[in-house]
Amino acid sequence: MILTNAPGASTSETWTEACRVIKCNVTNAGDALRCGTALFLEAGRKPYACVVLEGDRRADWVYAILQGHTPFHRPSVVKLGCRWYEPSGRFRRRVKTWQRKLEARGVDRYYVYASREIAAYSHAFGVDERKFRFIPFHHTLNRSSPTIRDEGYIFAGGNYGRDYDLFFRAVEGLPYKVEVACTRPEALHGLTVPANVRVAGYSHKDYLERMAGCRVSVVPLSEGDLHSGGQQTFLNSMALGKATVVTDPPGACDYIAHGRNGILTPAGDADALRSAIVDLMAEPGRRTEMELQALPVRETHSTDAFFRRLIGMLSEDLGI
Secondary structure (H helix, E strand, O other): OEEEOOOOOOOOHHHHHHEEEOOOOOOOOOHHHHHHHHHHHHHOOOOOOEEEEEOOOHHHHHHHHHHHOOOOOOOEEEEEOOOOOOOOOHHHHHHHHHHHHHHHOOOOEEEEOOOHHHHHHHHHHOOOHHHEEEOOOOOOOOOOOOOOOOOOOEEEEOOOOEOHHHHHHHHOOOOOOEEEEOOOHHHHOOOOOOOOEEEEOOOHHHHHHHHHOOOEEEEOEOOOOOOOOOHHHHHHHHHOOOEEEEOOHHHHOOOOOEOOOEEEOOOOOHHHHHHHHHHHHHOHHHHHHHHHHHOOHHHHOOHHHHHHHHHHHHHHHHOO
């Protein structure tokens, strides 16, 4: 049996049957509650063979440190979805490296959503590369049924890790309507929005509706980040059967076969992105073939498929 704070119980019967989920939203909680959550996990761990932590909350870090100093009945500890960034400044990098190494003493496996992160994280923070494994992420359409249609516009969205300057340069002056879904003003700070681009904020449900109505979906990811993001966004797009363009080949190549079920363009290259968008908008036959190739993602990368894969990897790696 698994003890976890990872979501998924509401959308995955496999995960519901395999674990007990600790429900505690500590995102905006104070330090005392965060640490209290860690102690709660610690106190409740004894009947369990494995504890799975999701995210990078302070409570998870405290719990991992406690486990690293526990001399008896220590369950296996796994961390999912490591969204690690390298701080600026020598002092902050040293502190973060010390924190990661201290945490790693209590973590048996880190499961990451981009295979390139294994070497990147190990090199950046000095954590043993053998502790990392790649696990493909999932889309989030399990409880959503957006109306799939083609209204002729280009769509891009997301609040973090996006290069909207690149995207605006790529679509400026094109004879198409462009929609950007973003609720974080600082992501667009200092940028001039082209005349053909409309920026708006949406709920998650409405976000998916806007994505479901586009002709081409673009995920313009930032260049040079340690963490490779955007998996949920481009997997949702592919699962909706959309021709999808992503600007992070090293991070997205685990999911996208370039030219078959999506397009990969070099990060920071506005000309390459523009060319890919123009070609897809102008070639309906190529778009249709790509959409058909992308649709299997709906089954192969569903939430339940993810948790089935996770349980299999826990068994293989840790004997759970």
